[in-house]
Amino acid sequence: MNATDFAVELRSVRRTYRRGPEPVIGLADVTIGFPFGTFTAVMGPSGSGKSTLLRSAAGLEAIDGGEVRVDGTVLGGLRDKELTVLRRERIGFVFQSFNLLPALTAAQNVALPARLSGRRPGPAEVTAALAAVGLADRAGHRPAELSGGQQQRVAIARALITRPAVLLADEPTGALDSSSGREVLALLRGMADDPGRAVVMVTHDPVAAGYADRVLFLRDGRLAGSLERPTAEQVAARMTALEAQTSEAQPSEAQPSGVQPAGTQVSDAQAPEAVAC
Numbered sequence: 001m002n003a004t005d006f007a008v009e010l011r012s013v014r015r016t017y018r019r020g021p022e023p024v025i026g027l028a029d030v031t032i033g034f035p036f037g038t039f040t041a042v043m044g045p046s047g048s049g050k051s052t053l054l055r056s057a058a059g060l061e062a063i064d065g066g067e068v069r070v071d072g073t074v075l076g077g078l079r080d081k082e083l084t085v086l087r088r089e090r091i092g093f094v095f096q097s098f099n100l101l102p103a104l105t106a107a108q109n110v111a112l113p114a115r116l117s118g119r120r121p122g123p124a125e126v127t128a129a130l131a132a133v134g135l136a137d138r139a140g141h142r143p144a145e146l147s148g149g150q151q152q153r154v155a156i157a158r159a160l161i162t163r164p165a166v167l168l169a170d171e172p173t174g175a176l177d178s179s180s181g182r183e184v185l186a187l188l189r190g191m192a193d194d195p196g197r198a199v200v201m202v203t204h205d206p207v208a209a210g211y212a213d214r215v216l217f218l219r220d221g222r223l224a225g226s227l228e229r230p231t232a233e234q235v236a237a238r239m240t241a242l243e244a245q246t247s248e249a250q251p252s253e254a255q256p257s258g259v260q261p262a263g264t265q266v267s268d269a270q271a272p273e274a275v276a277c
């Protein structure tokens with residue numbers, strides 16, 4: 001496969017966190033490509049590097065080694081401003097906690113990334129983006145007036161309005177009930193069938209992973225296998241095996257050290273430009 005067939009490509013990417021007395025491995029040495037027109041799920045035990053991988057792919061992580069390419073562009077070669085523009089225009093990010101701005105309507109939230117890019121999308125464009133997620137009739141509603149599933153669909157519309165090459169979603173169904181979760185998964189599945197886009201989703205749920213074309217497994221910041229056209233049962237069995245290996249390797253630790261509490265990435269995520277990507 002040519003490099004240009006990948007919406008995102010990581011080559012020998014390493015990320016080590018050096019805040020505490022011991023360095024903590026985020027990603028050890030990951031080489032993987034995400035082809036256009038595909039839906040990949042990323043799974044692995046807590047602390048295995050899934051969010052680090054997604055943030056690295058989005059240019060939100062200062063990697064220590066290796067290279068990330070988005071739609072053929074090497075992120076490390078860009079100035080800050082160029083990286084910001086590329087993130088806004090070519091990368092969509094969806095978070096577990098939606099990260100909509102509460103004071104804005106659904107339509108205003110969806111329009112925000114394009115506006116931050118200096119472009120004012122027309123009402124028809126915003127309505128089309130909301131219609132694509134089944135919410136054309138909710139354009140004037142604020143997040144508090146929408147269900148969790150609807151808020152996540154607005155967040156997906158917001159991520160897609162700039163027509164990104166890649167949509168990165170970190171546990172997008174983690175805060176949803178199973179029926180809203182299925183709606184979001186069906187949407188992501190459909191979005192990945194666009195030949196100009198790849199969708200990459202971190203999930204803990206084998207059923208969610210079953211919507212993907214491929215599941216990648218991470219363990220201790222390294223790739224630990226993959227499954228093509230996975231069933232939920234196959235994924236669950238692989239996860240059970242991985243978690244058993246992980247607890248054998250760390251018998252005294254219920255949680256890997258230094259796991260970020262949920263929401264600590266939000267400072268990054270809530271910066272206007274990160275919201276925009």
Ligand SMILES: Nc1ncnc2c1ncn2[C@@H]1O[C@H](COP(=O)(O)OP(=O)(O)OP(=O)(O)O)[C@@H](O)[C@H]1O
Pocket residue numbers: 017018019024025026044045046047048049050051052053256257258259260
């Ligand atoms: N900002 C940070 N500072 C220090 N260590 C970090 C930071 N972010 C992540 N880590 C560490 O890097 C490792 C990988 O973290 P990451 O958040 O990628 O895991 P994850 O697979 O997404 O886990 P979870 O399923 O719990 O979300 C963990 O050991 C974590 O503690």
Ligand SMILES: [Mg+2]
Pocket residue numbers: 050051052
């Ligand atoms: Mg995570």
